[in-house]
Amino acid sequence: MSLNFDRRKFMLGCAAATAATGGVGSPGKHASAIEPIARNGSHKFKLSLAAYSYRDLLTGDPAELTLADFVDDCAKMNLDATELTSYYFPADTTDADLRKLKQQCFHLGLSVSGTAVGNDFGFPPGAERDRQIADVKRWIDRAEVLGAPVIRIFAGKPKQGQSQQQTHDLMVEGIEACCQYAGEHGIHLALENHGGPTSTAEGVLSFVRDVRSPWFGVNLDSGNFYYDDPYTDLAKIAPYALNVQVKVVTSNNEERTNKQPTDYDRLARILKDSNYRGYIVLEYEEAGDPRTECPKHLAEIRKAFA
Template sequence: MSETLGRRGFLSAGIAAAISAQFAATHNEARAIEPIERNGQAKFKYSLAAYSYRGLLQGKAAELTMHDFVSDCARMGLEGTELTSYYFPADVTPEYLRDLKRHCFRLGLDVSGTAVGNDFGHADPQKLREQIEHVKHWVDNAAILGAPVIRIFAGHVPKGGSADDTHRQMVAAIDECC
């Protein structure tokens, strides 16, 4: 009798294994898709950050303006430009930003983004508040420029400060700016 059960068990196990193998093969084929085909070659878009021109754009004797920088980007055949905030006039106006955006457009350049030089690690609450307001202001400026991306900095842990506390402060500041 144990021989009969052994054969039956063996046959049952064999059938179950065959069905499982067939199901697994069918199931995997049903989940797989063919690779997505591109209509053309992948294209990298090249953009230059104004920071690369920092020696020419900053200081009282700056040799170039942001308009000059944008014109250079076009002459180089680039597709975009990152208009880094620290090289704009301190009293930048919406009119200036719209004019620069128009200049980029006429030269065939996308505004690929902008960047803000900030530090959310300040221990002094007033300095932290100033940094948050500065970033918020540049979020608005980025919208005027049509920049899809704004690059900011978390900041630095102040000397003698707690890394954990400063990290929480930075996250809260970034959340407020968003």
Template sequence: MIHRLARRCKLSPAALLPGGPMLSRRQFLATAFAAVGGLRPQLAGAIDPIKRPGAQTDLKLSLAAYSFNKLLDLKKPSMDLFEFIDLAAGLPLDAVEITSYYWAETTDAYAEKLKAHAEKKKLAISGVPVGNNFCVADETKYRAEIQKVKDWTARAAKVGAKTVRIFAGNLEKGDTLEAVQKRVVAAIEECCAVAEKHGVVLAMENHGGITATPDQLLALVKPVKSAALGVNIDTGNFKTADPYADLTKIAPYGVVSQVKTEVFPGGKREDADLARVVRILKDANFHGYVALEYEAKDDPKVAVPKYARELRKLISG
């Protein structure tokens, strides 16, 4: 990769090495991410909103495998990830998001097959969401959760994914928020070192628990001094009085977004205003993948194509 970047940037390979004579580590990461798709072309520390190039947004449409959760569930699957990619290839999409929950194997050979199949269908792999809990107090379990994210970050790199969605977790009985936040930040920092090595960005999701509000989420993101961290903007996870206002607060930190077709103001379910959601992303000059993540009650094989077409029009408009 170093030699490809050097040719692209018209520099010597030595100049592109972290700590090399011409580029700092941060500049190296910025160049690397620009070369693999422009996800974060001008990277700043996570303490600040992400600086975007120019005024033009760059939204690409993906489809989350979680949209077909019941069909892909490895306990009793009626669809595999290859069939999911086949289905996605018939929709107006740029990419697919292949959630870690549905990988039948974790071997390099399986990852290579997934990547090759997506490429054959002319789809990128936008991300690999992971289910983790950095809040656990037990040291053995805590270390295992960190290792899980590290391992999936390496697998994500093997399939060419740009992001790895991560969670913070839930406050355990008897623990304190301050103590948990310190553990989570420490875990993120450790995982970011691996993400930087593999050219992947970790995306912390607003997923309830200790990320139920924008302030709680950003309290975990802002202290991390790594260019390999951003936010996964999940548009259906805020159950606050005004989810749209809260999405606006975290949008400047977003590196990927999962768009749901429902919102829950005050915890009450209602159809999402998708045009408003896309406008929030555009107003934040968002650059990256927008993944449709369908979780409503209708048959996803019927509902997903409809919403994919709607989001394509909104993104393109």
């Protein structure tokens, strides 16, 4: 699943054109739009579970579970894949460890849907920025070993003294540098809508317009637009999704004090209308034992996305 190499062409009649206006971006691009990811005209959904869902079980000294245990649970839930989120790998993980986990997934009939890094491209030139880019590239190498086709990345946060445009340009440059490396290894980078400059559809689309790489796209997170009706903006970024992360609730504020159950049926219609073909990854963040709660929500998601 790759981006169209001609996706920089103007599409004055594209549905995303309206959403693309008014955001931060390079001069002269505000009224333009890009081509959505090339599909074949029909949707296809595969189910996965993010290791972040087991975060409390995978951390601690000692941790209650290992990633191998998580993979076993994914197989028990009869999933198509597992997302092996980078945060839960031991610091001393080797390529041999990655290959062993990959073999376990294969023996259990699971693909590795992807991984994620907690990067920040908002830093100005210097040691910290270099470290952020190096860490993403390190996980590109690891994703290649795991057979993970996509890595969830983040834009980062504005830093003190930066203008909005300076922040945007720094983030675009960081993403492009990593995309060039990712493409050399056959890995896609998917930018998550996750606060700051990516807290709105317009913000996400400003990066989609300005990052110049066929290995770049969006990680659509259903729970990270904090409006009364987040589905309108989710529909705007859906045509550019390389990966879809599903939360079990939405909220109209970042404090998440007003939670509403995710409308799985509506989300499924949005992705069907955009002919999305790829992974639907449950990321469970709520209270309760995820080993009990995740199967319940996966049953609802299966029904909605059938």
